[in-house]
Amino acid sequence: MKYSLININIFTFVLLVISFHSAKLSAAEETLPLSSYFTETWNTGDGLPHNGINAISQTSDGYLWIATWGGFARFNGREFTIFSRGSSAGLPDSAVKSLTATPSGKLLVAGARGGLSERYKNQWSPGQPAEAMINHAIYDSNQNLWLALEGQGLVYRDMKTHQDTVIISDIRAYKILQDNKGIIWVATNKGVFSVTDKTIVRHFDQKYGLP
Numbered sequence: 001m002k003y004s005l006i007n008i009n010i011f012t013f014v015l016l017v018i019s020f021h022s023a024k025l026s027a028a029e030e031t032l033p034l035s036s037y038f039t040e041t042w043n044t045g046d047g048l049p050h051n052g053i054n055a056i057s058q059t060s061d062g063y064l065w066i067a068t069w070g071g072f073a074r075f076n077g078r079e080f081t082i083f084s085r086g087s088s089a090g091l092p093d094s095a096v097k098s099l100t101a102t103p104s105g106k107l108l109v110a111g112a113r114g115g116l117s118e119r120y121k122n123q124w125s126p127g128q129p130a131e132a133m134i135n136h137a138i139y140d141s142n143q144n145l146w147l148a149l150e151g152q153g154l155v156y157r158d159m160k161t162h163q164d165t166v167i168i169s170d171i172r173a174y175k176i177l178q179d180n181k182g183i184i185w186v187a188t189n190k191g192v193f194s195v196t197d198k199t200i201v202r203h204f205d206q207k208y209g210l211p
Contacts, residue, residue, distance in 0.1 A: 047080035049073055057099035059107050067096035090126030091115035098136045110134035128162060136175045146184060148173035154186050156198055167195055
């Protein structure tokens, strides 16, 4: 049985479940209309900490994680375990904006007051907070941190020295991605930027076809 998640709107999130029979489906049959999916909806009445969903991720142990304005939750398919301010995650605020799971089994959680915490082998390790709300946080291929901050841009954190370097300043950074060439891409309110070797920054805006 294969599970995937869709965030329908800020009020609910929907678990879509497809049961495949033993016969192998052809490539054409694997593309199914939404009407062929089984849909189930959860909200605060079912145990979510808040109906405003900011991020969803799945760790390698199978748990689904849901970030909300009222805390984040672990879902085992039946019930939610809620983590908020004062929990073992050690975040300074309940509101969570970013959840990033890694192939090695880590979960990186980033909060509205700049809080950071990592879960690995069922243990939480709070990190040094950022100076602004973290909209997104990722590990790069060298296991260093990149932070997309609200109003303060893109920040690189060396995990050996724990020093922060502002790569792009005075923008609202939303999402970060590293491609297979090691280039960092960041979506902002002023367009898309690419960063190579932490020093070469290119800006892509309307001149490159963005609206």
